[in-house]
Amino acid sequence: MDEIFKNYEKTIKRKHSINFTPKYREEFRTSVNKILFIAIAEKAIEKLGWDIVYVEESTIEAKRKEKKLGVERWTEAITASYANGNIVVKSQSLGNEIWDAGKNSKHVKLFIYAFEETLKTFDQQSLKELEKEIERKNNLDDYVIPETLPKPQQAKTPNIAIPIIGGFIISLILGFTLASISVKGLYILFLFEFLVATSISFAMKYLIKFSNFTDFSRLQYILAAMIILTYLSNQYFQYEIILYQYDYERIGFWEFLKLKFSQGFTIQNMNTGWIGLVVSWIIQLGLTGLFIYLKIFTVWTKYVVERVPVEVVDFAYYHFVKGKTEDEVRNELAKKGWTEKLNQDEVLEAIGGFQTATEINRIK
Secondary structure (H helix, E strand, C coil), rough: CCCCHHHCCCCCCCCECCCCCEEEEEEEEEEHHHHHHHHHHHHHHHHHEEEEEEECCCCEEEEEEECCCEEEEEEEEEEEEECCCCEEEEEEECCCCCCCCCCCHHHHHHHHHHHHHHCCCCCCCHHHHHHHHHHHHHHHCCCCCCCCCCCCCCCCCCCCHHHHHHHHHHHHHHHHHHHHHHHHHCCCCCHHHHHHHHHHHHHHHHHHHCCCCCCCCHHHHHHHHHHHHHHHHHHHHHHHHHHHHHHHCCCCCCHHHHHHHHHEEEECCCCCHHHHHHHHHHHHHHHHHHHHHHHHHHHHHHHHHCCCHHHHHHHHHHHHHHCCCCHHHHHHHHHHCCCCHHHHHHHHHHHHHHHHHHHHHHHC
């Protein structure tokens, strides 16, 4: 952060916010249009040392980092929106704090100050030049169409059978592992849901790669089935392990579940009954699903982006910016050697992947 802003930050009077998600909002007016507002806001945010995570026609969003115990994490999300010269600036806490100690108000006021100070460095002529520069950038007017593009790899037909079969095997392995741990009384709620989600996401990373299957809506169904199968097989394997270890009479899996319901779920010597057991299972499924949902976006996005050369993605995106339809973009790709529909589909998915990556960064 520039020294001038560090000095101003010390003088800001904070307004504290207490809420499940602390936030602060303030408005001010500016004489510049929305193109110049975004351009100057970008420069102001860069001077403040924040990370820009999203920019569109009239809105810019940044996140601020703090380092604690050697680990950096985003602590606030700051959004500024333009409407007819009126600017709304919001700051929202990230994480699980309920009291922001006035940080949100401080960063809103700091952004406003940084914006106004940055605007002062431009006269009317330089503002006009800046506006033309931004319009050229937004329209990709400086993009030079390459004479050739990297050649596509051999098109690989997506195979849904690989993630289905692989997911089935992984789920059974995880179910058996959880059963072995649970029978010994070593299961820790929250920790093992996170570990299960991490394991499934790690496995899915390679299943997606080997199968080249990237239909995200269908992958979600496969992941949901994997979660359910993992915890169902966990119960069945517990049943088999207990019978094997203690040489009990085989009573049937359904009778085993009825016994578990009758014994209930015990937390620190307090038996919560069958309701507590059902709630614990719902928590298991819900937490695992949430952890996987957050991880799988990153896994999917990285794969669809990295399998296509960036030069090809830029080429296709340029033609979309210039108003061409999907069919016209496919024709342009074909002229450069990308004739296979599967390869063209991968290019279009890569563009979507970059957009998804932006949305991941915006998650609060």
